[in-house]
Every structure is written in structure tokens, then in C-alpha cells.
Amino acid sequence: MALETYRRKRRFDVTPEPRGSAARRKGNRFVIQKHAARRLHYDFRLELDGVMKSWAVTRGPSLVAGEKRLAVQVEDHPLEYNSFEGTIPEGEYGGGTVLIWDRGRWYPDGDPQRGLEKGRLTFEIEGEKLRGKWHLVRMQRRARESRVNWLLIKANDEWARGSRDPDVLEELPLSVASRRSIAEIAEGKGRRRVWHSNRSADTRPRTLADSGDRGTAGRRKAARSPRRARTARKQAKPGHKDGEAPRQGTALPDFVPPSLATLRATAPSGHGWVHEIKFDGYRIQARLDHGKVRLLTRKGLDWTGKFPNIAAAIAGLAAATALIDGEVVVEDEKGLSSFAALQAALKAGRSDAFKYYVFDLLHLDGRDLASLPLLERKAELRRLIGTGGGPIRLSEHFEEEGAVVLQHACEMGGEGIVSKRSDAPYRSGRLETFIKTKCANAQELVVGGYSPSTAMPRAVGALVVGYYDDGQFVYAGRIGTGYSHAVARELWQRLQPLAITRPAFDRIPRSETRRRDVCWVEPRMVIESEFRGWTSDGLLRQAAFKGVREDKPAREVFREMPVMAKASTSKRSALRSRVAAEAGRAMTRQSAGRRSGGRAAPARQPSASAAKRRRDADVRFTHPERVYWVDVGITKQDLADYYRRVWPLMAPHLVNRPLALVRCPDGTSGECFFQKHASAGLTERNLRVVVDSNRRQVLAVEGLDGLLSLVQAGVLEVHVRGSTIDRLDLCTRIVFDIDPGEDVRWPQVIAAAREVRERLAGVGLRSFVKLTGGKGLHVVLPCEGADWETTKSFAQAVALAMTADHPDRYVAKMTKSIRRGRIFVDYLRNSLEQTSVAAYSTRARAGAPVSVPVTWEELARTRAGSQYTVLNLGKRLAGLRQDPWKDIGRVKQKLPDLRSLRAR
Numbered sequence: 002m003a004l005e006t007y008r009r010k011r012r013f014d015v016t017p018e019p020r021g022s023a024a025r026r027k028g029n030r031f032v033i034q035k036h037a038a039r040r041l042h043y044d045f046r047l048e049l050d051g052v053m054k055s056w057a058v059t060r061g062p063s064l065v066a067g068e069k070r071l072a073v074q075v076e077d078h079p080l081e082y083n084s085f086e087g088t089i090p091e092g093e094y095g096g097g098t099v100l101i102w103d104r105g106r107w108y109p110d111g112d113p114q115r116g117l118e119k120g121r122l123t124f125e126i127e128g129e130k131l132r133g134k135w136h137l138v139r140m141q142r143r144a145r146e147s148r149v150n151w152l153l154i155k156a157n158d159e160w161a162r163g164s165r166d167p168d169v170l171e172e173l174p175l176s177v178a179s180r181r182s183i184a185e186i187a188e189g190k191g192r193r194r195v196w197h198s199n200r201s202a203d204t205r206p207r208t209l210a211d212s213g214d215r216g217t218a219g220r221r222k223a224a225r226s227p228r229r230a231r232t233a234r235k236q237a238k239p240g241h242k243d244g245e246a247p248r249q250g251t252a253l254p255d256f257v258p259p260s261l262a263t264l265r266a267t268a269p270s271g272h273g274w275v276h277e278i279k280f281d282g283y284r285i286q287a288r289l290d291h292g293k294v295r296l297l298t299r300k301g302l303d304w305t306g307k308f309p310n311i312a313a314a315i316a317g318l319a320a321a322t323a324l325i326d327g328e329v330v331v332e333d334e335k336g337l338s339s340f341a342a343l344q345a346a347l348k349a350g351r352s353d354a355f356k357y358y359v360f361d362l363l364h365l366d367g368r369d370l371a372s373l374p375l376l377e378r379k380a381e382l383r384r385l386i387g388t389g390g391g392p393i394r395l396s397e398h399f400e401e402e403g404a405v406v407l408q409h410a411c412e413m414g415g416e417g418i419v420s421k422r423s424d425a426p427y428r429s430g431r432l433e434t435f436i437k438t439k440c441a442n443a444q445e446l447v448v449g450g451y452s453p454s455t456a457m458p459r460a461v462g463a464l465v466v467g468y469y470d471d472g473q474f475v476y477a478g479r480i481g482t483g484y485s486h487a488v489a490r491e492l493w494q495r496l497q498p499l500a501i502t503r504p505a506f507d508r509i510p511r512s513e514t515r516r517r518d519v520c521w522v523e524p525r526m527v528i529e530s531e532f533r534g535w536t537s538d539g540l541l542r543q544a545a546f547k548g549v550r551e552d553k554p555a556r557e558v559f560r561e562m563p564v565m566a567k568a569s570t571s572k573r574s575a576l577r578s579r580v581a582a583e584a585g586r587a588m589t590r591q592s593a594g595r596r597s598g599g600r601a602a603p604a605r606q607p608s609a610s611a612a613k614r615r616r617d618a619d620v621r622f623t624h625p626e627r628v629y630w631v632d633v634g635i636t637k638q639d640l641a642d643y644y645r646r647v648w649p650l651m652a653p654h655l656v657n658r659p660l661a662l663v664r665c666p667d668g669t670s671g672e673c674f675f676q677k678h679a680s681a682g683l684t685e686r687n688l689r690v691v692v693d694s695n696r697r698q699v700l701a702v703e704g705l706d707g708l709l710s711l712v713q714a715g716v717l718e719v720h721v722r723g724s725t726i727d728r729l730d731l732c733t734r735i736v737f738d739i740d741p742g743e744d745v746r747w748p749q750v751i752a753a754a755r756e757v758r759e760r761l762a763g764v765g766l767r768s769f770v771k772l773t774g775g776k777g778l779h780v781v782l783p784c785e786g787a788d789w790e791t792t793k794s795f796a797q798a799v800a801l802a803m804t805a806d807h808p809d810r811y812v813a814k815m816t817k818s819i820r821r822g823r824i825f826v827d828y829l830r831n832s833l834e835q836t837s838v839a840a841y842s843t844r845a846r847a848g849a850p851v852s853v854p855v856t857w858e859e860l861a862r863t864r865a866g867s868q869y870t871v872l873n874l875g876k877r878l879a880g881l882r883q884d885p886w887k888d889i890g891r892v893k894q895k896l897p898d899l900r901s902l903r904a905r
Contacts, residue, residue, distance in 0.1 A: 027051075031107040031126055032083045033062065035176075037183050038097030043170075045072060045153065047107055047124070052077040054117070058153055060670050061170045062131060066157035067433045068164070071671060072137065074149040086178055088187055098187040101178040103130040110134075123156075129177045130169060133160030163431035164263060251369040253290055253322040256301045258429035260326075260361075262419050262437035264561050265626070268403030269420050269436055275375070275398040276406040279417040279437065280358060281338040282330035283552055287315045287357070289323040296329075298552040310352045314393050318385060321366050325382070326427075327359035327396070337415065340529055344548045359386060360396035363427055371427040378427065403438070411440035444468075444541070446477060447555045448526040449505055450519045451496055460489040461496070464528065464546065465519055467506055468560045470633075474524055476509035477539070477560070483530075483546030492549075499523040510876050527553050539872055560634075622713055629668040629717060630849040635871055640843065641712045643871045647878070648705050650854075651841035653890055655708070655719065657689065657726050660700045661836040662711065663718035665845050673717070673845050686710065693729055701726040717845035720836035723792070729833065731786040735796055736837045738827035739778040742812075742820030751860055753803075753811065753824045754778045758857065760799055764897045769889050772866045774844035774852040777824075779837060783892045789833045795896050796828035840886065843871060853877070854886040 032053070034044040043061040046053035056072035063070055086101045105128035109116065116122035120139030126132060134156035142149065155161055162169070175182055268276065285304065288295045294312045296305045305312050308329055315325070330338035331346045331354045346354040362382040363371050370378050379398070386393050398421075399406045407418050417439035425434040450465035463481035467474050484492070499522035504514055513519070532544035539560075625638035644651070665673040678698035687710040689701045702708050711719065723732040739753045754770055757780045761768045769781045787795070800813040803826055812823050830837050838844065838852045850867035851874050869877060 028080075029106050029108065030080075030083060031105060031128065032101060033058075033103040033128075033131070034082075034085070035061075035100040035102040035174075035183060036095070036097060037099075037187070038095055043102060044075075044099075046078060046083070047113075048080065048083075049113055051080070053080060053082060056137070056151060056153065059672065062135075062153055062155070064131070064155055064160065064162040064169050065164050065166075065433070066155050066161035069152040069154055071667070072151040072153040074151055084178075086176060086186065098183050100176045100181070100183050100186055103128040103177055105129060105131075120151075130173050131160075133158045157425070157434060159428075161428075163261070164433065165261075165431045251364070251367060253288070253364055253367075254324060256286065256288070256297055257324065257363055257371070257427075258301075259284060259286065259299045260428055260435050261431040262435045263431055263433055265436045265438055267626075268407045268418060268438040270402040270404060273423055274403060274420050275400050275423050276403050276418045276420045277360060277396050277398050278410055278415055279419055279439070280328035280330055280396075281340045281416055282328045282343050282358075285311075285327060285329045285357065287311070287323070287325040287327065287359075289315050289318060289320060289325075291321055292316055300552060300554065302552065304552075307347060308352065308355050308357070310392050311355055311357045314357070314391050318393075320385060322364065323362065323366070323385065324364035325359050326361035326363060327357050329355055329357050331355060337413075340548050356392050356394055358394050358396045361427060373426065374424040375421055375427075376423045407438055407440070416440055416443065443529070443531050444477075444544075444561060445550060445553065445558045446480075446528055446530055446541075447474070447524045447558050448496065448522060448528060449474065449476070449524050450521040451492070452479070452481075452516075452518045453493070453520065454489055457486060457489065459493050460486070461492040462489070464492070465513070465521075466528070466530070466541070466544075467509075467524070468558050469556050470508075470559065473507035474505055475539070475560075476506045476513060478541040478544065480528075480530055480541070480544045480546050482544075488546075495526065495549075496520075496522050499525055508873065510880075512880070524555050527555055527558055539875065622709075627668070629665065629715070630847075630871075631668055631670045632847050633849055633870070633872060635849050637712060639871065640717075641709055643843070643874075644708050644712065645705065646875065647841045648708070650878075650884055650886075651708075651839070652705075654840040654886070655721060656703060657701050658721040658839075659724065659726050659729065659836075660702070661720040661722075662700075662716045663720070663845050664715050665717045666715035668715075669717065669845050669847070689726060691726055699726060699729065717843055719839045719842040721839045722834070722836050723831060724833075728786065730788060732789055732792040732831060733784060733786050735782040735784060735792055736830045737780040737782070737796065737799065738773070738825075738830055738837065739780065740825040740827050741776055742817070742823050742825065744822045745824055747863075747865055749810070750777055750824065750866070751863070753826065754780050754860065755857075756803060757799065757826070760802065766894055766897075767892050769854065769886055770857060770860055771840055771852055771854040771886075772863060772868060773838060774842070774850040774869075775838075775846065775866050777866050778860075779852075781889070783889050783894070785893050785895050787896050789831070791896060791899070792831045793828065794899055796831045798899060800826040800828040854884075856885045859885075 027050075028048045030048040032044075032046050034046070036042055036044050036057075040059070043058045045056045045058050045062065048054075055075045055078050057075050058070050058072045060070050083104070084101075086099055088098045089096050091097075105126060107124050107126045110123040110125070113122060113124070122137040123134065124137075125134050136152075136154040136156060138152045138154060140150040140152060176186070179186075283304075284299045285308070286297045286299070288297060294305060294315045295303055296308055296312055296315075298304055311329060315323075328338075329343070331343040333339040333342050342354075346352075359382060360379070361375070362378045362385065363369075365381060365385065370381060373381075379395075383395055386395055400423075403418070403420050410416075410418050417437060420436040420438065422434040425432075428434075446466035446468055448464050449467050451461045452463045452465070454460040454462035456462075461484065463479045465476075465479055467477045469475070501521050501523055504519075504521045505524050527550040529547035529550060530541070530544045531547060532541045535542065622637060622641065625636065625641075627637045629635055629637055629640055660677070662676045663673055664676050665671055677700065687702075687704075687706045689703050689707070691699050691701075693699050702711070708719070722729075723734040723736060724730070725733065737754075737757050739750055739757070741750050741753075758768050758770070761780075761782060766782060766784075769783070771779050771781065773779055784792075797813070800811075804811045804813045810823055811826050812819055813826055813828065815825065815827075815829070829835065840852055840854050842852050844850045844852065844867070846867070848867065849871040851869050851871060853869045853874065855863060
């Protein structure tokens, strides 16, 4: 691309922007600039052939291995851009604030020009924040698509992070050049730099980053070659590259945080994956140091005294030092591991019942094995423990298709399987190379209260439980079954010291806080449960108690959403015998670390929601597990389930009304766009389509199937016109959008909506109100039908009257500069093709807010326009006595004559 495109986008006869010239010397610098322009993004630039090859990474780079980030290729930039940090004035190209987020050197893997040409560039970077191997992969260009889209992907190496680890963008937000934030740069704190792209490079003000760049270059005079860089890293870092011999003479670690599995709806299959039956016990790391043994939980707690038979067996291994990863279990009468049986054995002191199923070896006799491929580590582990009896058993693996292994595990009453990459090194944290798939619903939960038993004194009758979501303690329901008399009494005794006077839940239905039979406790106790599923309100369905967990902090308990995979029927008989043989002992591992909790169950029958999905015509969902709202984990399936729940309330305000759609195929973290016609993934099959007088396509839904087809197409917002598709020329619903500017408090927004209502009531018109799911409110006026000119004139007259009477409160213009501290009474939505968000539609915003109708009476009790979300709306609906908008379709009213209205 060189600099031709850069020059072609600028008219140098109008503005003296720097033409730029490609540097003659070869370099290998990279820079990532955080750019708060119209939309925040990160400019990723690699020096090649004297220019900076550039991509705009919309969400910024991710350290999570395998996570794809959209990178839109933009024009090559001159090297002068590398050291720029400051503010580009509005109106100029790229107007906004720029921060040097990271910088350093990059080393291509092979010929970089050839990699760019073929559409796959692999390289290593050594920055101040980012390091390791990365991939840039070009996506296939769609028809009539002008831009070139790539994916920026972190490779799985020692610098990669797990999906639940901190986001590096949030963890390290400041500039590496000036240690300032975007806001500080914009405000001119430290050193104010406003850079004009139409100034020459010679006249551009120098920045702190400019001088720092020369200093850095001086300090890094020996810009290392890729080979020297890799050699230096090997000498400087512990461990070794995959495929190298284990390091000799390394010290035995005190403790290594365990690798953790990532929950997935379906088991991975294909070459390179192996599968093990899932355990139902305690994850234990065994440390052997010259005869001294320590058994450590996944948090490093010493539990050696709890499992003396296992400690003795570890001490008898033919090794001086070793670090082993495995699971302590107790088998039930069926030969399956049972968490309840494990707890019973611990209480009874039956140490002979404990078995230790081992599945990884991290260290052996001075050799660090962590970076060896999994199968090599397991081979070493097999040689170490041998094939004899005793409490130590090897966790065997299967190399067949994951779905097949899962099906047989479930048929035999197992909890599920864990799947691992056969060539993966051992890494701490939650990994994409370590997947868990469950047969039945199981969940770890935190106790936040209890109801005393009505049948026994000093005993628990039911537990009030929850989980943590982004730091908040969320109510998940009550568990009233699964307790023996002894367990109920023991739980009561253990909960007494934790008693508090008020519930510790951050999110809990108001009705639950008023219950008089609940004793609230500090959220410290973690329990295991099994259940039939989640309700649309986010509550457990038919949950049963399994046991108390002693090895996990309460704040690490989050909601999990397991889904059983279907298997193919191939290879069934041969694999069945292997799984059955393994089940007598290896099924004991039914919960490879109880990493997600849950009890084994028979092969699961189709859930009620699955059966409901089959009854919904023929809307086919692909990738139902795709996450649409990343911040709250709401998937495509969750969105479909939400719309099924609200459909009876939503249908009267959606069916046969012309649509405008906000599509986000990759969820809120990807690109979103408006669409009004059927194309590119949005078919006419379940939609009604007409062509208007201007030969433009108009879409509408006629039933739930149509709405679900929009969900499949990635539609996260549904907007409707004020007319029906049968009479596009007549408005039947007028919308006044109460849109607050900055520094406007919510009570002022409510007051504005009430004033609209009062003015309409003054001319005999009845109106309704709803939260927009955004900042404001919609006042909706149903009418018998009026032409669009009359409609817009009427709405404008109301808005202008409000601004004339209270110019300090309201404006009737869109201009943002005059809206600070005031409310824009937006009447402009009332014309032929204008739309507003539909009642009960979701919004493509953080938290998955919903546009929700409310009554005028309850409006005063609302807190914000985005108060209700997909996750919490169910609680509101469950408490509704009647639909707040039940009468809106029955109201028949004509607009008054505009001249008489003005006279008033």
C-alpha cells in the first residue's frame, strides 16, 4: 500500500499536510496508539519497508489465546506517526485524542511481505506491555466491501492469559511514553499537545514521546534479530520452549496455581484433542520433596492431614522430587466418584476410601516438565506411578471424537468430560486448550441465608444461595432438598457464627428481602448443587444440595451454563467398552477438579426449553452459544429465550410495524450497523416484506418466528415506525423522545415526560410512557391515524411550546452544544421513515438493557432509562399484576386541529 493511499486521501493543493516519505533504512518498530476518535479504537502499526503498516483494532488487542479481534487495515502511515501523542482537533482527519499505549520491536516469522500477500502474518513482539507470538489473519472480503478486514489473534504461549484473567487494556491503560491517561492528554495535563495533521513534519510540535523515542532507541542500540531475541528470552526466562528437553537441576516449586478448564456447550473434536472422564472430588496438587509430602488444594491450602493414605502413597514413589496434579475422590457403590461420599468419608475419618486420580506431572527429579506436550508429561507420569494398585491411579484418556466420549460418559451416569490439547504445555489459569463439557446441570453456589427447619429444632430447612457477577452478589434462589437430618443440623451450627441482620445480596427480589423466615448470613460458605436448569429470571430450577466445598473462596463462584452435546453414533461399541472399563475407576474423576461443580446424572433428556425451541416453526439457530453481550455473558440462545418470555407483551407493539434493525453479528464487542431490508444473513423467510412507493423494501415481523429469525441474524435492537406496514402513510403512534443532555438528573427527565403528558391531557389526549433502555424516556401517544405532515407538525408544536415556556430546561434542536444541562424534546421521530426502539426490545449497549413500558404511577420509582435488562426484567414481569400498556391498543383518539391548539 506504501504511502500512495495516504497521499490520495489528502488534497495537498488545499491543505499542506505532510506528504511523508518512506524511510530508506530498514527497521522493525511497532507502536499501538489508543485513539479516542469518533469511536475508541487502537491503531496497531508495524514498521515494514520504510512505512508503518496500520490496522485499526476496534476493541484493542487481547492477551487471551485464540480470541479474535477485528483489525481493519487502513492506509500505510509515515514513521512520524510513531511518536505522536496528543490531540488532533475536531474536523481534521482522525480528530480526537491519541495515546501511545505500547511500543517496541517486532520480529516476523518468515518473509513478512509474503505473509501479508497470502493473508497470514505471524510474528513476535517485544513491547512494554505486550509480548509473545501473534497472528494477523485476513478475512475473506464480501461483495461490495471496500475495506480489508483482518483478525488480530494472540498465540498460545507463555505470555497468553486465560479468559477470566484481567483484561490488559483495563489493567494497563496509561501511556508508555508519558504515563498519562486519555483524559489527561485531552485536558492538557502534564504537557498539552494539539497536533494538526495538515502541518508539515518539520513544524509539528515535538512531544514527550518524541524525545523518549530517541532515548529508547539509544538504549536499545542493539536491535536484536529474531534469533538473538529468542535466544535472549530463553536465557532470561524460566522454563523452555515446546519440544526442548526439560531443564535440568531446577528447584521444585512450592506451589503452581492449577490450570482450569473453560466450560463449553459442546466437546471439541478433531486431531490434537484428548478426552478424560470428569471427576467429582477435590483438586489436589501433590508435592514430594525427598520423602516429605504436602497435599495442596487449588488455592495452596495444606490438606495433607485429610488424606493420610494418599500422602503415604506419594512418599513411596520412586522419585526424590515431584509435583503432581490430580483429583482426590471417593467412589460410590456404582464405581462412580461422588462428592457426597467424599464428604462422608472425610467426616468419618475413612482414609482407606480416598483415591487419587492423577492426570499431570509438572516436575520430576529436578526437571521442569511444564512446557513439554501433555502426552509426554502423561507418559512420564505413567512411568512414575506404575500400574500397581493402591490409592494412586492414572487418569486415562481417549482420542476418539469428543462428542462420542461425552455421550457414553453421560449414559453411564457421569458428569461429563474434560478435553485437552495433546501438545499443550501446562499453564496456570483458565485456558482455551482445556475444555470441560457437562452432562447435567451443576453449580457451585454461595450461601447468603437460610430458613430454619419446621420439623427439627436447630436445623436448616432451606438455603438461600447466590453467586458473584462482576463483583456483585446475585440472588439465585432457594435450595430445600438434599439434606439428611445430620447435615441439616451441621449446616445450622456452621452458619450461626456468620449471622448478620440484613441480606448481603447486591441483587435480590424485594419480595425475598421481606421474608420473615430467613436468617441472613455473611456470604462465606460455598456449596455444591445439582438442578434442572435456570429460569428466565435467573433462578435455579429444582435445585438439590450436594455438599459443602472447603477449597474455594466464595468470591470465585460465578454462574455457569453447561449444555450437553449430542454425539454421533460412529465408533460406539468399541468406545463403550473402553469407557465402561475406565468408568469403574476413571469415572471416579467425574469432575476433573470439581472445577465447575455438579453431580453425575443419567443421560439428560431434552430440556423444556429445547422442546420449546422445536415447537417454534423452523427457525434454525447456528452457534446458540455465541455471546452477544460479552460484558454480562448473554448468548444468542439467552436472547431467544428472553423474547419468547416477553412475546405476549411485545407482540402488540411490534407485529406488522415497519422495522429498522441494529445488527451486531459478532455481538456488542464487534461492529454494529443499521439495516432496513432483507440481505446478507437476513432472509425474507420468516418476515413480511413489501415495497413502498419509492421502491424501497420494508420489513415487518408477523409472529414470534420472525423475531427469532432476527435473533439468529444478530439483531440486538428492533426499532419500529409509527405506522403499520399496511398503511405506511398514516401514523398511529406518536413518540416524544425525552433525551437528556449532560448534567441532567433522572428526576428532571421524569418531570419532562410528565409535562408532555400534562400538555397532551390538556387537549384531551391520553399518553403512555416507557423507559428507552438508554438515557431517557419515550412518551407514546396512540391515535386513530394521521398523515405524517400533520403528525410532525403536532409533535413539533408541543416541543416548541415546552421550550418557549421553559428555555432553561428544554431544547427542540438536535445541536449538542446547546443541550448541556437541558433536555432535548425530540419530535423528529415522527415522519415517514423515522423509527424508535420497540417496547421490550433489547439495546446493543453494555449490560443488555431493555426498553420497558411502565405506568405513570410507577415512573417516580424508576432510577434510569436503562434500569431493566435481559437479566433482571423477569423479576419485574413476575410481579406485574397487569400489563402497563394493556389499554394502548384500545385508545382511539384524533389529533386536535393545530390552529386551535396554538390558540390555547
